[in-house]
Amino acid sequence: MPTAYIETPYSRVKLHSERLLVLAPPEKDKTDTLLQDIPIAELSQLVLREDVQITTQAVCALLRAQVPIHYHDGLGRSLGSTLTPLSHESQTRLRQYQRALDMPFTLEIARRLVAAKIHNQRRLLQRVRASRADAEPTDTEAGAPPENPGSPPDFDAALDWLAAVQQTLKTAVTLDEIRGHEGATTARYYHAWAAFLPAEFPFERRSSRPPHNPVNACISYGAVLLYHECLARLHLHGLDPGLGTLHATENGRWSLALDLIEPFRPALVEAMTLRLFAHRMLQSADFEPSHDGIYLSASGRRTFLLEYETRLEREFLSEHAGHRTTLCQQIDAQVLQFKTSLDTPETFAPFRLN
Secondary structure (H helix, E strand, O other), X not given: OOEEEEXXXXXXXXXXXXXXXXXXXXXXXXXXXXXXXXXXXXXXXXXXXXXXXXXXXXXXXXXXXXXXXXXXXXXXXXXXXXXXXXXXXXXXXXXXXXXXXXXXXXXXXXXXXXXXXXXXXXXXXXXXXXXXXXXXXXXXXXXXXXOOOOOOXXXXXXXXXHHHHHHHHOXXXXXXXXXXXXXXXXHHHHHHHHHHOOOOOOOOXXXXXXOOOHHHHHHHHHHHHHHHHHHHHHHHOOOOOOOOOXXXXXXXXXXXXXXXXXXXXXXXXXXXXXXXXXXXXXXXXXXXXXXXXXXXXXXXXXXXXXXXHHHHHOOEEEOOOOEEEOHHHHHHHHHHXXXXXXXXXXXXXXXXXX
């Protein structure tokens, strides 16, 4: 159990030996009901809804075990984290601060991240189109078109355009150019990606604060989970998560975590979102309006989290890594690669789908 998500409102988490006991909300004149028993040694992260209580003893045990705790509100929006103290790697952080002011280094890291993201966007589109083509029947009942006929007429043009931008990236000389390419390719990619969604869940454009429809709600929630995954590993490996390259360093956000999750968004968040809707694993009842937006309900988050953890831990043979691995392991490997790149930038090779 790499990550435990405690979603039951007013439940309690307490320490017992080297285990976390998750107890149901207290009821009058009733003994505690155990919901979950979690060995701390098997845990990499703990994610708590804001109305879940956790004892100080449990927090301290998790800190000693270097297990971060992340908190979110009732809509799944991130509130903050309890993290272990930075590891004793002052030299690493000093080198990172120097590199943050080194424009050629920053430019090259940002370029490689965006190139990998575009590669993964193209590969996801190609994979989904191929799988839909294999699944489509040769004839439809009464000659009617299939519910989702597949890729739009300009699909191949979109793939070619994304590939062309990958080449253009090589000659970009400013961060603004690279960011401009990233924004333009993501908009074109989402237009093609949306063609594979069921008709009852349309997606016209990306909206995040707040998400305006169920599809955006899933993308936003998945991005928050992925952000937490990367943030915990950056902290564990002694890096300052706030010093970005593609995302400018700003107060109030962990820009490097936002940078390093970019290649994983198509591979994990967007691939999973398509699967959840295409296989009818999420329905309209799994979403609720709130704060001028649309968010996953408690039932929707449970479904989403189960699929997220399954996909994160599923083994596959990676041509990029050269061995069997998981997306969880590749997130950690990319953080370590960035750390190595502080001395040897040419070795930084962000994750790419087969």
